[in-house]
Amino acid sequence: MSAKRPVFLDLWRIKLPATGIVSILHRVSGLLMIAAVPVAAALLALSLAGPEGFAAVAALLEHWLAKVALVVLAWSLAHHLFAGIRHLFLDIGIGLDRPVARTSARAAITVAVAAVLIGGGVILL
Amino acid sequence: MSRQASGLKAWVVQRVTALYLAVFFVYLLVHFLVAPPADYAAWRDWVAQPLVSLGLLVTVPVLLAHAWVGLRDVLMDYVKPLGLRVGLLSAAAFVFLAAGLWALRAILLVGLQG
Numbered sequence: 020m021s022a023k024r025p026v027f028l029d030l031w032r033i034k035l036p037a038t039g040i041v042s043i044l045h046r047v048s049g050l051l052m053i054a055a056v057p058v059a060a061a062l063l064a065l066s067l068a069g070p071e072g073f074a075a076v077a078a079l080l081e082h083w084l085a086k087v088a089l090v091v092l093a094w095s096l097a098h099h100l101f102a103g104i105r106h107l108f109l110d111i112g113i114g115l116d117r118p119v120a121r122t123s124a125r126a127a128i129t130v131a132v133a134a135v136l137i138g139g140g141v142i143l144l
Numbered sequence: 145m146s147r148q149a150s151g152l153k154a155w156v157v158q159r160v161t162a163l164y165l166a167v168f169f170v171y172l173l174v175h176f177l178v179a180p181p182a183d184y185a186a187w188r189d190w191v192a193q194p195l196v197s198l199g200l201l202v203t204v205p206v207l208l209a210h211a212w213v214g215l216r217d218v219l220m221d222y223v224k225p226l227g228l229r230v231g232l233l234s235a236a237a238f239v240f241l242a243a244g245l246w247a248l249r250a251i252l253l254v255g256l257q258g
Contacts, residue, residue, distance in 0.1 A: 049214045060243035064250035073184035103162050
């Protein structure tokens with residue numbers, strides 16, 4: 020293979036199409052949730068250990084840092100879910116045409132953010 | 145490297161686990177939005193319900209399998225030095241195993257009392 024193939028990897032000037040953005044966010048959201056797995060397991064065990072443990076977890080989740088983490092994880096779950104559903108449709112051959120794929124990609128990104136905002140609103144109200 | 149979860153098999157595992165996780169997490173989200181547990185007793189009683197316990201117990205290996213395939217795909221794309229890749233995957237495997245067993249223990253302790 021020729022060593023002179025053009026390479027363009029200027030990350031600030033590469034513009035990903037919506038389909039590419041969905042794809043990279045699918046990975047980012049998955050990694051974020053993986054990072055939360057050991058914490059979630061520990062909090063589940065603590066909250067089920069007894070009334071003191073439940074109170075400790077409830078107090079911990081009131082901390083603003085925990086709330087930021089919960090919002091990030093809520094977005095991760097929403098994005099991963101909608102991008103995943105889109106992916107399953109692509110797997111069975113639905114929505115492969117470029118205009119449709121780009122529309123569904125924008126829809127997945129938008130619906131995930133909207134779901135977090137609406138969910139957050141329901142909790143706060 | 146890993147013949148157990150490579151190629152087509154990993155592809156199928158990722159889709160089947162995705163379907164279970166999608167359904168169960170939507171159920172969890174709706175439950176926590178509509179009826180968040182008010183106190184320890186309510187939380188424990190909910191987890192101790194047979195179907196909830198069973199759903200949670202199944203979720204642990206299913207979620208970890210899904211996370212494993214995804215993490216493996218990402219590491220194979222971005223981490224090229226084989227030693228570092230194997231090291232990261234090994235570390236993840238131990239964290240997954242410990243977290244999974246700890247979660248199963250917590251669910252079983254409550255489920256068996258219920």
